[in-house]
Amino acid sequence: MASGSAEIPVDEGYEDDGSSIFEDSSRMSMVSSFKHYRLENNRKYHTYRDGAYWMPHDDEALRLDLIAHHLFLLTFNDKLMLAPLQNPKRVIDIGTGIGVWASDFADLYPEAEVIGTDLSPTQRVPQPPNLKWETDDACSEWVYPPDYFDYVHVRLLYASIADWSAFYKECYDHLAPGGYLEHAEISPVLKSDDGSIDMDEAYHHQGRLAIEASERFGKQINIQPHLKDMILQAGFEDVKEFTYKWPIGEWPQDPRLKDIGGWNARHWMEGLETWTLRLLTQYMGWSLEEVKTWTAKMRTSILNRKFHAYQPLTVVYARKPLNPRRTTN
Numbered sequence: 001m002a003s004g005s006a007e008i009p010v011d012e013g014y015e016d017d018g019s020s021i022f023e024d025s026s027r028m029s030m031v032s033s034f035k036h037y038r039l040e041n042n043r044k045y046h047t048y049r050d051g052a053y054w055m056p057h058d059d060e061a062l063r064l065d066l067i068a069h070h071l072f073l074l075t076f077n078d079k080l081m082l083a084p085l086q087n088p089k090r091v092i093d094i095g096t097g098i099g100v101w102a103s104d105f106a107d108l109y110p111e112a113e114v115i116g117t118d119l120s121p122t123q124r125v126p127q128p129p130n131l132k133w134e135t136d137d138a139c140s141e142w143v144y145p146p147d148y149f150d151y152v153h154v155r156l157l158y159a160s161i162a163d164w165s166a167f168y169k170e171c172y173d174h175l176a177p178g179g180y181l182e183h184a185e186i187s188p189v190l191k192s193d194d195g196s197i198d199m200d201e202a203y204h205h206q207g208r209l210a211i212e213a214s215e216r217f218g219k220q221i222n223i224q225p226h227l228k229d230m231i232l233q234a235g236f237e238d239v240k241e242f243t244y245k246w247p248i249g250e251w252p253q254d255p256r257l258k259d260i261g262g263w264n265a266r267h268w269m270e271g272l273e274t275w276t277l278r279l280l281t282q283y284m285g286w287s288l289e290e291v292k293t294w295t296a297k298m299r300t301s302i303l304n305r306k307f308h309a310y311q312p313l314t315v316v317y318a319r320k321p322l323n324p325r326r327t328t329n
Contacts, residue, residue, distance in 0.1 A: 004242075004243020004244050004245055004312060004313070004314070005243065007193040007194075008193055008245060008247060008252045008253075008254070008257060008308070008310065009252065009253040009254070010194065010251055010252065010253065010308055011250070011251055011252060011253045011258065014249075014250060014251045014305055060270070060274055062097065062098050062124060063270065064267060064270060064271045064274060065097040065098045065100060066098070066100060067263060067266060067267045067270070067271075068156060068267065069100045069101060069104075070263055071246065071260060071263050071264060071267065072101075072155070072184070074256065074259060074260050074263065075244055075246070075260065075313065080101065080104055080105055080108060081105075081151075081153065081182055081317075082182060082240075082242060082315055082317055083151065083180040083182045083317040084180075085150070085151055085180065087109075087111070088109060088112050088150035088151045088179075089111070089112055089113065089150050090112065090113050090115075090148055090149045090150055090151075090176075091105065091109070091112050091113070091114045091115070091149060091150060091151045091152075091153065092114075092115045092116075092117065092144075092149050092151075092152055092153070092174075093105070093114070093115070093116045093117070093153045093154075094117055094138045094152065094153065094154045094157065095117070095118055095138065095154065095155075095156065095157050095160060096116030096117060096118045096133070097118060098124045098125055099116045099118075099124070099125050099127075099131075099133060100125050101116075101153065101155070102114055102115075102116035102131055102153075103116075103125045103126055103127065103128060103131060105153070106128040106130050106131035107128055109130075110128070110130055111130070112130060112150075113130055114128075114130055114131045114132075115131075115132055115133075115134055116131065116132075116133050116134070117133075117134045117135070117136040117138060118133075118135065118136075119135065119136075119137055120135070121133065121135050138157075138160075138161070138167065138170070139160075139161060139162060139163070139166075139167065141170070142170045142173075142174050144174050145174075146173055146174060147173075147174070147175070147176045147177065148174050148175075148176065149174055149175050149176065149179055150175070150176055150179045150180070151175075151179060151180050151181075151182070152171045152174070152175055152179070152180070152181045152182070153182055154171075154181070154182065154183040154184070155183065155184035155185070156184070156185065156186065157183075157185070158185055158186075158188065158214075158220075158221045158222070158223055158224070159214040159217060159219045159220065159221040159279075160219060161219060162218055162219050164220075164223065164230050165230070165233070165234070168181075168230060168231060168233075168234035169234060171234070172234050172235055172236065172320060172324070175320040176320070177320055177321065177322045177323070177324055178319060178320060178321075178322050179319070179320050180317055180318065180319055180320075181231065181236060181317065181318050181319075181320070182315070182316070182317040183227055183231065183315070183316050183317075184313065184314070184315040184316075185223055185224040185227060185313070185314055186224060186246060186311045186312070186313045187207075187222060187224040187225070187311055187312040187313075187314075188206075188207060188210040188211070188221050188222060188311075189206075189207030189210070189211070189222060189312075190203055190206060190207060190248065190309045190310065190311060191309070191310060191311075191312065192307070192308050192309050192310065193308070193310075194308055196306060196307050196308045196309075197301075197307050197308070197309045200301050200304075200307060201297070202294070202297040202298045202300070202301040203298075203301055203307065203309060206298065207222075209280075209284075210222070210276075210279075212284070213276075213279035213280060213283050213284050214279065216279075216283040216284065217279055217282075217283050224312060224313070224314045225312075225314070227241070227314050227316045228241045228314075228316050231316055231318050232318075235320075235321070235324070235325055236318035236319060236320060236321075237318065237319055237320075237321050238318060238319040239316060239317075239318040240316065240317050240318070241314065241315070241316050242314070242315045242316075243312065243313065243314050243315075244312075244313040244314075244315070245257070245310040245311070245312060245313065246260055246261075246264045246310055246311040246312075246313050247260060247261030247264060247308070247309070247310045248261060248264050248265050248268055248302055248309045248310060248311065249261050249262070249264075249265045249302065249305070249307070249308070249309070250262045250265070251305065251308050261310075264311070265302055268298075268299075268302055269299055269302060272295040272298055272299065273291065273292070273295050276291060276294075276295065277291055280294075
């Protein structure tokens with residue numbers, strides 16, 4: 001796996017290869033059974049804390065959780081986390097989505113009590129006996145006892161938290177001394193080592209558009225570069241940072257990165273409208289038709305084999321001190 005700073009060598013035969021990962025007709029399917037939702041632009045959104053989150057909670061959105069989970073497994077060499085855990089007893093997965101990470105973790109650690117929380121009850125995976133789901137808002141004051149968890153797992157909460165200092169305080173206060181926080185985020189700002197995407201209109205404006213829309217929404221989307229500093233400021237110690245690159249497309253030479261790139265291209269092709277619809281219509285004033293036109297341009301760029309785009313990924317884990325300082329409100 002190439003590190004986050006190393007340049008990714010390009011497969012020279014990629015541009016001339018006519019095959020496509022999108023020719024596979026197999027699809028991840030789920031049966032929707034939501035009882036409480038609001039319909040907006042023909043997509044279903046949760047009603048608990050209505051408007052607090054920017055993504056729908058229908059089958060199209062939930063399928064993206066499976067793809068993202070697979071991307072993380074590929075990146076971590078089939079490991080669920082990087083933190084050096086030893087017999088964790090109480091674990092919480094914040095923003096659990098369909099719950100696939102929490103379900104896998106509960107299977108791996110059957111003696112642990114695992115909780116998966118989310119704004120929307122969208123869990124669609126097996127529920128081991130040591131796992132429970134809770135509908136909750138991580139931006140609110142946590143209801144668990146202080147020093148309760150051995151491990152707090154967080155990933156892909158960009159544009160979901162208005163006050164990161166307050167969020168990390170809750171993580172800190174509710175971790176047991178010596179317990180670990182692990183947080184993984186990808187950047188919405190796409191990059192290329194060879195400058196191949198610099199002059200493409202869709203790629204050029206994509207990152208700026210995502211940042212501006214999230215700022216109007218009130219929840220920063222580009223937090224990936226700031227994880228380590230924010231976690232250090234929260235009082236954690238033994239802070240470890242890992243950086244990766246998620247290519248978009250099968251253009252890398254490296255077989256593992258090629259595999260990641262293929263799945264990430266699918267992630268983007270299927271996710272573009274899901275990720276942008278509410279932010280662009282509600283906060284940027286776009287029409288539904290304008291959103292569809294823009295996402296079509298982005299899909300065209302993703303399929304262009306001359307463009308070698310990737311997303312930066314940062315993972316940080318850190319430990320609560322054995323003799324922690326006490327935080328104040």
